[in-house]
Structure formats: structure tokens, C-alpha cells
Amino acid sequence: MPELPEVECVRRSLQAAISGGFVAGATLLRRDICESRDAQGRLVRTRAEHLLSGSTIDRVERLGKQLALIAANGRVLCVHLGMTGQLLVRRERSGESDVPRDHVHARWAIRRNGGSGEACVIFRDPRRFGGLWTFESLDQLKRSRWRLLGPDALTIRAEELHEALRDRTCSIKAALLDQGTLAGVGNIYADEALFSAGISPGMCAGRIHAEQVTTLASHIRETLALAIESGGSTLRDYRDASGSRGTFQHRHAVYGRAGEPCLRCGGALRRATIAQRTTVYCPACQPRSPNR
DNA sequence: AGGATAGCCTGCGGGC
DNA sequence: TGCCCGCAGGCTATCC
Numbered sequence: 001m002p003e004l005p006e007v008e009c010v011r012r013s014l015q016a017a018i019s020g021g022f023v024a025g026a027t028l029l030r031r032d033i034c035e036s037r038d039a040q041g042r043l044v045r046t047r048a049e050h051l052l053s054g055s056t057i058d059r060v061e062r063l064g065k066q067l068a069l070i071a072a073n074g075r076v077l078c079v080h081l082g083m084t085g086q087l088l089v090r091r092e093r094s095g096e097s098d099v100p101r102d103h104v105h106a107r108w109a110i111r112r113n114g115g116s117g118e119a120c121v122i123f124r125d126p127r128r129f130g131g132l133w134t135f136e137s138l139d140q141l142k143r144s145r146w147r148l149l150g151p152d153a154l155t156i157r158a159e160e161l162h163e164a165l166r167d168r169t170c171s172i173k174a175a176l177l178d179q180g181t182l183a184g185v186g187n188i189y190a191d192e193a194l195f196s197a198g199i200s201p202g203m204c205a206g207r208i209h210a211e212q213v214t215t216l217a218s219h220i221r222e223t224l225a226l227a228i229e230s231g232g233s234t235l236r237d238y239r240d241a242s243g244s245r246g247t248f249q250h251r252h253a254v255y256g257r258a259g260e261p262c263l264r265c266g267g268a269l270r271r272a273t274i275a276q277r278t279t280v281y282c283p284a285c286q287p288r289s290p291n292r
Numbered sequence: 293a294g295g296a297t298a299g300c301c302t303g304c305g306g307g308c
Numbered sequence: 309t310g311c312c313c314g315c316a317g318g319c320t321a322t323c324c
Contacts, residue, residue, distance in 0.1 A: 083302095
């Protein structure tokens, strides 16, 4: 469920907590959630230094729903949270009872300020749709894994979206969920942005008029930015690195509101399955053929 | 080649 | 109360 806004909130809270920190140790508790490659791209057994042990954390970057922890020595750890993944930071020897102990797959000890404050970062993911990928450099990540992603949805420009949708024969909802088209949008924000833009989720992606694509691009950016401001959407599992919940779920116009009145016209919101995903929309405000 | 589909995995809520 | 089933969904592999 973490989509772009939630991942961005994790990025910010994680960066604030660990940038400049020295990774004193790293432990992988489940080997099958992590993939490591050498400089030639060959699969190798993950060692502690792949997980940045012995490195200093420089910064945390994001593309779409994926994070990259970047070390000062150039090494990179890519983290995907999948459906239920969490990166949680807690201070050592503080009451840590609020941090679940089950489904923890990796753990890091971080020292900041010359050893005065030690923090613990954990990666937990009950459903294990997420994972870790290690790289020798940011360039290697960008040339391999991130090459498969489209432009980041938070800053998507109208021309980029138009280019990505041109000639596509699938529905606009399917296209928005395709990370190779646009990186960062999942089921929640696809429905929210399409409602906001007044576009039917079942519309053929390649047949949307240019000015509607422009409208959609701006509504995608706006919806995601608003969600980030609200700390993301917490339906059940999502927390940022400091353990905080988001509040954007209270502002969903359509997601999870099937059968309830449309906030714009008052008609009943409809539920359908589009692109194998539960989709909620307003048939009146999101007409199949645009009113004009 | 692009689009549709199955499967991965766990937790929870509804129904009986 | 307890069990079972369906559903949630990002992404990859596989098929069409």
C-alpha cells in the first residue's frame, strides 16, 4: 500500500534520522528478501558491507515507490516497501514496545554524533512483497533497476504524460498503475487523481485528448503533493520511519467509498474491477466520453 | 510486442 | 467461539 506519498514521507523521516550516521553493523535475517550484484552485475551472496555496514549514510533518494540509501563511499541500498514494508527507526535503549518485532527481515545499527547516540533501523515486511537490492553505485542502480521506471509522478510534466500514453490501448487506470509509464502511482492515488481530473478510469489511455492529459498531469501532481503534506494515507500498516501515521485517508474522495455519495455531485460512487484492481469512481463526474 | 493473467504472501473481517 | 473463505495489492513471470 505504500505509494509515492507514503514512500516520500518515509524518505524524509529516514533521511532526517540517519543521514550523516555511521552504519556500525547490518544483519540480514532473511536472505531471500535481498539481492546483491557485483560491479559486473553478477549475483553474489549478500555481505554486511553490501548492506552499507562500515559506510556513512549520505542521503536517501526516491524514484517512484523505491528508495535508495546512498553511502558517502558511493554504495547504494535500494529498498522497495511493497505492500506492507516498513523502515522504522528507534533510539537504542528507549522504550521500543511500539515497534513490532515480528517479520523483521533486516536490521542496522547507526551511530551519529561520534557515538553519542545509537539508533536502530529495521526493515519489516509481513507480506514480503517488498525487498532490498544492493549496488556498487547509484549509477549501477539507475542503469539496471531504475531504468525500468517511467518519470516520477510527483513532477510529471504534461508532455511526458502525453508521450507515455500515446498509442496505449489499455485503460487509463492500467496505464497509471504501470510503473514503466509513470513511477509512483498505485491503486489509491490512481483513483483519486482520475476523480479529481474528471476522467473515467476505463477510458482508453491513448484516446484521451491532449488538454485532458494536461489536466490529468496537474491533478496527479496536486493529489500526490497534498497527500505528502498530510503525511500519506494510513489504512492499516503504513507508518513513516519515526512511526507516525498519515491522515490523508480522511480526505479520500473515492478510494474506499463505493456506494457513498460523490463529494461533487452527490450521486452514488460506483465500484468496478478495472486492470484487475478494485476501482471506485463517479459515473456522472467521470463520464466515458468527455462532456464538452 | 504489448496486454492480460496467475501467483507470490499474510492478516483481517464477514459469514456461518 | 472458531473456522474458512475472500480480499487487499505491487510486481514478476508467463501466456496469448
